[in-house]
Amino acid sequence: xxxxxxxxxxxxxxNVEREIISVSVYSSDFDPLLPPSKSPLTYQLLLxxxxxxxxxxxxxxxxVLPKFLNxxxxxxxxxFITSRRIPIPLLRRASFKFVENFQGVLKVLENLAEYxxxxxxxxxxxxxxxxxxxxxxxxxNQDLSILKQVLESxxxxxxxxxxxxxxxxxxxxxxxKELINSEKFDDFLIESLPLLKRETYAEISKKHTLNxxxxxxxxxxxxxxxxx
Numbered sequence: 001x002x003x004x005x006x007x008x009x010x011x012x013x014x015n016v017e018r019e020i021i022s023v024s025v026y027s028s029d030f031d032p033l034l035p036p037s038k039s040p041l042t043y044q045l046l047l048x049x050x051x052x053x054x055x056x057x058x059x060x061x062x063x064v065l066p067k068f069l070n071x072x073x074x075x076x077x078x079x080f081i082t083s084r085r086i087p088i089p090l091l092r093r094a095s096f097k098f099v100e101n102f103q104g105v106l107k108v109l110e111n112l113a114e115y116x117x118x119x120x121x122x123x124x125x126x127x128x129x130x131x132x133x134x135x136x137x138x139x140x141n142q143d144l145s146i147l148k149q150v151l152e153s154x155x156x157x158x159x160x161x162x163x164x165x166x167x168x169x170x171x172x173x174x175x176x177k178e179l180i181n182s183e184k185f186d187d188f189l190i191e192s193l194p195l196l197k198r199e200t201y202a203e204i205s206k207k208h209t210l211n212x213x214x215x216x217x218x219x220x221x222x223x224x225x226x227x228x
Contacts (some may be wrong), residue, residue: 001079003130003139004047004127004129004139004143005124005127005128005129009046010046010124013045013046017142018094019041019185020041020045021039021157023154024040024041024042025071026157026158027040028152028153028155028156029052031045032113033115033142037119037120037121038085038120041150042120043120044146044149044150046121046124047087047088047089047120047123047127048139048142048146049088050141050146050149051081051082052082054078055082057078058074058075060088061077061081061088061091062076064088064091064092064224065077065091065105066099068100068101069102069105073105074085075103077105077106077109080106080109080154081109083111084110085113086109086112086113087123089125090118090126091109091122092126093112093126094108094109094112098227110123115204121209137181139155141177141181145177146176146205147173148170149175149176151173152170177223
């Protein structure tokens with residue numbers, strides 16, 4: 001699983017972009033008028049943006065919009081963002097410096113939605129990496145949720161697999177989610193390190209082996225000196 005803000009994630013997406021565009025037409029919210037770079041699937045995979053999840057949008061905008069907004073106003077803004085499909089990273093490019101009320105914020109968002117031509121790759125530059133363990137956990141959980149959603153609503157429609165395969169895959173995803181929320185999560189990460197960070201792990205193992213050999217050589221040299 002590749003971190004959301006990692007360049008590797010973007011590179012791997014670019015490598016299979018045509019295939020992703022091809023399967024995205026099987027999504028229930030596919031819009032042929034949207035360019036591929038602004039499709040719901042692209043936003044999910046590269047921004048973890050899901051405009052069908054208004055509750056999550058409400059949670060995310062609280063740290064971006066002015067503090068003077070009350071809960072009811074934030075809910076209205078979340079609905080506006082959902083209907084106009086304004087990604088959260090785009091909000092970080094907006095200026096609310098001279099805005100003093102709810103209507104002013106709404107006006108900024110209307111202009112933002114109307115005039116912004118930023119691509120999904122530009123928007124990725126505004127993503128903020130997780131700052132603590134809880135945020136890492138939330139990012140992983142969101143990726144798993146997106147994976148489950150893509151499997152159920154897109155991939156299944158595209159390939160019509162056997163029902164038994166669908167059930168087993170869904171069960172596997174649910175087991176992963178339970179594991180991530182359990183006390184065994186740290187053990188899971190340690191055991192999965194060789195797979196999640198194969199090159200880094202190989203390099204560490206190589207250095208560890210080399211250090212062990214150097215230590216053994218130093219001991220032999222010391223023993224040799226003592227024998228002289």
